[in-house]
Amino acid sequence: MAHITQLSDAIRDAVRDGDIVALEGFTHLIPYAAGHEIVRQAKRDLTVIRMTPDVIYDMLIGSGCVKKIVFSWGGNPGVGSLHRLRDAVEKDWPLPIEVEEHAHAGMAAMYAAGAANLPFGLLRGYIGTDLTKHNGRIKFIDCPFTGEKLAAVPAHRPDVTVIHAQKADRKGNVLMWGVVGVQKEAVLAAKRSIVTVEEIVDDLQAPPNAVVLPYWVVGHVCEVKGGAFPSYAQGYYARNNAFYKKWDDISKDRESFTSWMDKHIKGTKDFAEFKLSLAGQTLGGK
Amino acid sequence: MALQYTSDEMMTIAAARKIRNGAPLFVGIGLPSAAANLARQTHAPDTILIYESGTIGAKPTVLPLSIGDGELSETADAVVSIPEMFSYWLQGGRIALGFLGAAQIDKYANINSTVIGGTYQRPKVRLPGAGGAQEIAASCGEVLITLRHNKRAFVETLDFLTSGGYFEGGDSRAKLNLPGKGPTAVITDLGILTPDPVTKELTLTSVHPGVTVEQVVAETGWPLKVAPHVDTTPEPTEKELAVLRDLNERTARAHAGQQ
Structure with a gap:
C-alpha cells in the first residue's frame, strides 16, 4: 500500500x-x-x-x-x-x-516471470553463444508441444x-x-x-x-x-x-x-x- | 574535381546503401545508427527505425546518444515496453533487418561485444556486453554488421562469442534452428565482405575507392578469402556526403549544447 x-x-x-x-x-x-x-x-x-x-x-x-x-x-x-x-x-x-x-531478452523475460509469479522466463535466445558457458542460470528446455529447444532463465524477485x-x-x-x-x-x-x-x-x-x-x-x-x-x-x-x-x-x-x-x-x-x-x-x- | 571524404564517411555511406526502403530495421547505437539515419534521409525515407528502447518508427533529426533519447519516443509511431519489444516484435519475427556494430568479428561473422583478452572472469578489457545484440543476430530476417577494419577487430578466434553469425560455417547456423538467416554483409572502412553461399566464410567482394585488396588482407587476422572479381565501391555522392555531414554537425551541436 x-x-x-x-x-x-x-x-x-x-x-x-x-x-x-x-x-x-x-x-x-x-x-x-x-x-x-x-x-x-x-x-x-x-x-x-x-x-x-x-x-x-x-x-x-x-x-x-x-x-x-x-x-x-x-x-x-x-x-x-x-x-x-x-x-x-x-x-x-x-x-x-x-x-x-544475461542478454536483454533474457532479463526482460526474468522480470516478466517475476511479475507473473512464475519460476522462470522462457525465450528463444542464447542458443550457440558463450554466455551459456559462464552463466549456469541459463538453461535449455524442450518445448513439450513441438520439441523446439528454448532458453529458460529464473524469475527476478528483487527484495x-x-x-x-x-x-x-x-x-x-x-x-x-x-x-x-x-x-x-x-x-x-x-x-x-x-x-x-x-x-x-x-x-x-x-x-x-x-x-x-x-x-x-x-x-x-x-x-x-x-x-x-x-x-x-x-x-x-x-x-x-x-x-x-x-x-x-x-x-x-x-x-x-x-x-x-x-x-x-x-x-x-x-x-x-x-x-x-x-x-x-x-x-x-x- | 574529386570529392574529399574520410574512410569513416565512406563506411557509413556504404552501410547506408545496404538498407532497403520500407524495411523494419532494428538499429544498434553508434555506427549502425548513423548509417540507418543517413539512409532514411537519402534513398530510404520510409525505413522503419526500431530502437531496443521500445521506440518503433522513430524519426530523429539528430543521432541519439543513447538508444532511448527523448527524441526517439517523441517521433515514434509506437512506444512499447521492453518485454513487449523483445517478445512480440523481435522474437515475433516482425523485423526484417538488424544492424549491429562489434568489437571483434571472425571469419564466420560471429561477433564479440563482451570481453577482450584475459579470461571471462578476469578480462583485460570489459566491454558492455550483449544488450539486445544476440537476439537481433538470431531473430531478424537478416543482419548487417559495420565496424572499422583492422587486425585487432578481425580475428582468427573471438575472445568471446556474444552474438552468432554462421558459427562454425557451412550449415552450422541452420542446425541451430535460428529464425533469421544471419549476416548478409559486413561493411568496414576498407570494403565490403559477404558470406560465401556454401561455406559462409566472409569473402571480400568490394573495396572502397583508393583501397587495395592487399591492404584489406593485411588488416585481417585470418587468411582472407577474396572474390575472383572484386568491385570498387562507388564513391560517395555529393548528396550523401552533404546529408551525412549535416547530420553529424547537428548531432554534435545538440549533444554539446545541453547543460
Missing part, C-alpha cells in the same frame, strides 16, 4: 544491507536521486539488478555498496565504458564483484525495486509515459518498492491504457523534482548528454571519482543540495 514519504526515510526503511535491489529505467526515468541516497546511507553487500546499469550503478559500485551485479548491458550509452564497473571486474576495486550476465516516474496522485497511484522500459514488471516482481516522481498532483488525468501502477501495488512514493537527472523525464526535462560525457572524465580514475562523490553526493544532504552543488561549478568535474 502506497505511502508518501521523504526519500531518505524510504531508502532507510526499504533498502537493507544484503538486499537484491533493482533500480530500473531504460535510458529514461532512471532513479538517480534514490541511487544517491543509497550511497549516502552507505548500504552494503547489495546484489544489484539492471538491464542497462549505467552511471548510477557506476556510483554504487565505486562507493562499495555492491557485492554482485546481474545485468545485460553495462556501459555509458553512446560514450563508452563504465570505469568503476570495469575497475571492480578487472582489478577488484574497491571490492571484488560477482557478475551474472526492493526502485523506479522514477512522472507523476503520482495523493493516494500514491503512479503514472509514467514515454520509454517505460521494464519498470512495471520490476515493481510487480518485487517484495517492496520505492517510486520517486517529478510531482505529486491531485488528479493524474491518466488516459485509458496509460501505464499506471495502482496505489495498492506500490510502497514508498516520494516527490523528487528532477530526480532522474542526468537521464530525462519526458515532458519535464531532456537527457543531459553532456553530463554523461563528463562522467567519463570524472570516473576514469579512483581519486577523481572519490573526490567528486565526496563533494557532490556524500557532502550533500539530499538531491536538491546535490543539484545546487553541481550548479556551483556548472557540471561538477575535477
